[in-house]
Structure formats: structure tokens, C-alpha cells
Amino acid sequence: MNKLLKFLTPPIGAAIFGYGVGLFYDLKPLFVGGSLAFVTLLYCILLTRNPSKPQEKGIFKNVMMKLPVVIVLSVIVWFAAGHFGFPIWWQIEFVAFTFVGLIFFVVLDLKTMQPEKGAARINMRLLGTYGLASVLFITITAQLPQFDPQVEIAKLEKPPVKLSGLAGPEVIAAGRRVFEDNKCFNCHKVFWEGNSDRGPNLGTKQVGLFNEDYLKEQVLDPRIIQSPGFEDPKSIKAMPTYYGDDLSEDELNALVSYLKTMRDPTNVPVEGKLGEQWTWWDDPKIIEEGKVVFEGKEPATEGLNCAVCHGTDGIPIMTGAFDFRNSEGVDSEKFPADERSDKKLKDWPDALWYKRVTQGVPATPMAAWGTMFPHLYLWKAIIYERTFHDPLDQRAAKVAIPPIPTEEEIKRWKDDGLFMDPLL
Template sequence: MKQGSTFSRIIWKLIVSVILGVLMYFGSGAVGFPPAFQWMFVSYVGLGFLVFLLLDAPPLPRLSGWPAGVALLLFYALLSGAYIWGASAWPQYDPEVEKGKIKKLLKRKLERFQASQGRVDDLLQQVKALEGASAEVLARLSNFAPVMATPASINLPEGRAMTVVDRGREVYELYECYNCHKLGGKGSVKKRGPALDNIGSFLTVEDIKRKVFDPTYLYAEGFEKEHKGGKGKMPDKYKELMTDEEVMALATFLTTLKNPMADPPTPRPVFVKSNVEHGFIVFGYVRDAAGKPVPGIEVHVMPKKKGGHDAKGKTNVSGYYEIFMHMHNEDVGVTVSVSAQNSTKEFVTEYDPNDKVTKRQKSLDLVIPSAS
């Protein structure tokens, strides 16, 4: 009875061990262990089975004396032998060989990575090539259809005018005209010069060009004092600084400014015919007895002083004349005679020698009794 139960217990342990072994094998395989490890786990189950068998083994007779020592040594040799055999029974691994294998694995991965990088490089190159091609196509398109270019394109006749005006605005900013002039209510905090919002209603491109290059050419009405001098005087440095292209663009830009409603308003320009300090202008109309204008007639002006020079001019179709006389500050009070044919008039020059701004001039009409 005791024998049978021992046998059935061994069978029972065997069955459990086989089930455990099978579970171990597939379980470790499922988790990703290589076959060698799968078998190693199975062998552990086998070892466990052996240990449990030993538990059921009948007790050995008690030994003493030297047989006990011999038995101990035998047992030790048996265990050692079992271990050595077990260890050598398993497949052996050389670390160098393993390193080589790992290197090979990594190399293949690296190669695959580099290959994919190469593809990326290829793609980038293709993108570049496409970009080049599209730029070429755009360039060719713009040859055919300039309208496709930017709005400020110089290919458009209207665009060209736009560009000059824009350029003029740029020159205006560049030379800081805004320091003394207001435009659209902006600039000239110190109110030195007039607002220019309506200057295009008064001045031509040529006028503005001359004013910028020679500020004495004209002055803004009401700004005589500023024109004369002082801190806020318009500088006369632009002639040296500006190129022809710049002053043309600037003048073109300013002639586009035509806002009569601007506040503050743009003052009218007063033309200075010549440097007032050295000149005096006599102007007026020559008519016949019937009041009809006499065109093409010669008019003479003569300062009645020692060394005075005769100056002359001719009337235009309207019978209007304008004669510039050379006259200095000290010539104030000199009598001047004006004559056309047999008609003569005289006047005395009146001006403030210290006023270097206000035009020195005299309006004088002549009547010719008998037009030929």
C-alpha cells in the first residue's frame, strides 16, 4: 500500500512537471525568449521535479566515522559533476562571437537607416530641381505677361508714373523735408515752413526743382520772415546733395499734392524774379490812346544817377513788359525814367534796403499818343 502510494505520487509529480514544462516552454517563447532559454526554463522545471522526487526518497541509514566522510565527498562530487555536465550540455556563447553578431545586426539597421536618409536627400534634391523649374517657368511667364509681375512693375506705363511718385515720396523722407513741412497734418512740429498739401496747385515740376535747388527762387506768402533768414530758413544745401533723378522724382511727387481743403492751407508762392538785393523790376502795360495794347514795342528804363545803366525790354502780345534793372541797396531814392517811343514817365525807387525778401518793383503803364 505504501509502495503504491509512493508510485502514484511520483506519477502525479511527473504529470504536474510536464504541464509546467510545456507552459514554461510556450510562455517564455511567447514573451520573446530564444529557444535556448525556453529549454533552460523547461530544465529548471525538470530540476524541480527531481528535488521533489528526493523529498519522497527513503531516508538513508545514518552513517558515522570515515564512511560518513567518504559519503559526503561522493555527494559533493556527484553534485559538482551534475553541475558541470549541465553547464556544458547547454550551447556555449563566445562573447566575441556575440559582439560580432550584434554588430552585424546594428550594421544592417544602420544601412537601412542610411538608405532611407539617402531617399530623403534624393527627395530634397528633387524638390530643389522642381523649384528651379518653377522659377524658370515664372520668369518665362512674366516675359509673356508682364501684368503678372508686381504692381509697381516698371513694365507698365501707368506703373512707371506710380514709381516716380513713390520714389519722390521716398526722396522727401530721405532729405527730411518733414522737419519743416507738414504733409497730411504730419511733420514740422516747430512750424518752420508751410504745409505742402496743396503745393501741386501752385507750382510746376520745374518751379519746385528750382525752389529746392535755390530757395531764394520763390517764397511762400506770409513766410517772408522765415525766407529772409533765421533758424527755420529753408536750407540751400540740396543742390549739392541731390541727384537730378532725386529732385525730379521729388518735384513730380510734390506736384501731385493738390488738396485745397488742407488745414493748415498751403500758402501761395511768390516768385522772386531775381536776387532782390541787386535788382529792381519795372513792369506794366503799353497802350495806345484808344486803350488798345501795343505789342512788340521797345521800352527803356534809365536810373538817373552817375554810371546808371540803361535797360530795355519789349512788350508781349498783351502789351505787357517787365524789365530787370541792376540796382543796389544804396540806390534807394534814385529817380528812374521809363520810356517807350515818345512817351516818358519817371518814378522814385522806394524800398527798405534791409528787407532782402520783398520784391523791389514798380508797376508803371505808358500810353503812346499816336500809334503808327
């Protein structure tokens, strides 16, 4: 019993420590604790094996035996760090230290040194070991981005943003500068850029769909409405509340102009933290808000009433109106063959839903609603429309999270005219 206790104590201790680390850094405590416990248990099992007869290895054989293991570990560490949203330089640093481990274990397995012949020889070797470790640490960390006081001073000395005489792309560029200077990328991704551990990905959340007053409120008083998925105490306190004092009116307006560019006409908005995200298709709150829009009861979309043609209960009232209850329904024949989708309603991609609602159907009462109403509410109406043939409470699994758009894709959206800027 005592042996079993000694055997299990280190893994249990590692599990408790890992769980605490996971809680502190908000990195899936059970996963972190379980991983550390497993590695420790494996280590304990290896220690119980009868040691083989010591055999000295030459330096080449020593390295070649360990190198494949380190390469495999490096690949695992790289992708694991990427999965948890660590910045690219952290991933590089983690991999670099796996190779430091290679050097460490190679040194341990070098041929046995001669017995020390005096205190001076002992001290020399101790200092040499310390020196080697120091050189390794300094050499590796020197390759990583360094803090440059002059760069930081230059940022502080930049003239404040002034919007007088600026328009369009210049204002957006000024807003991005405000975003960068205030280190917003440290907590927020913008599509593929930045980090999203403590705040949502503003690109895939599509904050550009929200109106300017809402965006300003979120910057100046972020505690009023907490982003879904970030309600834990640590995330709530992560967003500073001092921007009302730090940002001038011009800087705030430029920042909002930059935030308004964060939209995606090909995918539905995504909420939550990386690893625990969901799309609006699976959001009960958005479905309820979409029902209000669909039935013409949303004040922000006065004059829009989808139920007039499509029916409050999904049974079309207007002749020719699309029947959202029919999952096998096909695209309108009013479109030319080369513009018509051959997909059935149940397989429509987000982009097709969005395009049909915002750009309408020619020669029908289905107008281009995107030229009349905010697209935020049109997306919500689309979410509700799907529930007529795909009710939320009957879905076996959540809708897959769409991939994060690339820079090239976003440029193509603009070139193809998929954005309808004036009415977003």
C-alpha cells in the first residue's frame, strides 16, 4: 500500500498543480491537469523499470538517438501552442526550448568525466556548466523580438490623430494605428491577426455589423455588455475602462471606423472563446431576436416584415414566396442559370443566405433589403428563417465553426462588391 501511495503521489500532485495553472490562465483546467498527471505517471513507470547496463555512447550516436524524439515533440508543441492561441513568437520560443532539452540530455549522456583532482577543477567545471547554460539562454532569446525603448518612446511622441481633411481609407488607417498603439491586438484577434485569449476575435464576431454608438459604448464602458463566452471574472476585468480619458474624440471616431471594417459577407458571426465557440445558427438568443425582425416587430428595421410574404408560422402567404419549411427547396428560377445555386435549402452556405436576403430576387417582391436595413438585423432574420426546417432543439450537433478568412479572401470580397458599405 505504501509503495502504491508513493507511486501515485507525484501524478496526483501534478494533476492538482496543472488544474490550478489551468484555472489561473483559463486554459481548460481538466485538460492541463490531466496532461501533467499523465506525463508524471509515465515518468514514474519508466523509473520503476530495471536499469539496463550503463553503456557510453559516442556523440553522433547520442544525438541521433534523441533528435527524432525532439523533432516529434517540437511538432506537437508547435501545434498545441497554436491551438491554444499563443502568438507566433511564443510558439517559436517553446520549440526552441525543446532543442535546449536536446542539448541538456545529450550532455548528460556524454562519456564519463575523469574523477576530479581538486577543488579548483571542480569549480572550473561548475562555472563551465553555468556558462554553457547562460550562452544557450542568451543566444536563443536574442533571436526573439526585443524590447526597444526608442521604439516605445517614438510611439509616445507620435502626434495625436486628427481627422480634419481625412476621409475613407485614411480614417480607417488612422483607426488601425489607434488599435495598435493601445495594444488591442494583445487581447483581440482581427480575423487572423493578434491574440484572442482574453477577448473575442473582432473579425469573426463581425463587430462591424453593430452601430457606432454600440461600438463606442463597448470601448468606453466595456462592463455594460459582456461579450458572450467571456463572462468569467478574469475576462470581465481584462478590458480597461480608461479609454474615455486616454482617447480623443478624433481617435475614438477613427477607431470605430476601423472596427466597422470587421465584417464577413460569406460566413455567419461567431461567438465565444477559441475552443468553445459557436455560430449564430446555434444561438437561442439570436434566434429569438431574429424572430422579432422576421415578424416586423424590431424598431430598428421599421418597414421590414418577412412574415407578410413568408408567413408567421412558415406557411407562405404570398404566391411564389420561398417556403422555409421545405429543406429540399431550391433556388429561385428568376435568376439566370449561371447565377442560380443548385444546392437544396438544407445545404445552403452562409454566403448564399446572406446574398439572397441582402441583394434580393429580381422581378419579385423580394427586394434588396441590404440597401434599406442594417445587415446586423438581416443576419438575425436569416438565423430565424432556418429554424422553420431545422429547429434548434432537434439538431444532433452544433454547426461547424467556419475557417478564419485570409487577407486575400477579404480583398476579393471588396473587389467583387460583396460589401454594401453605406447601409451596414
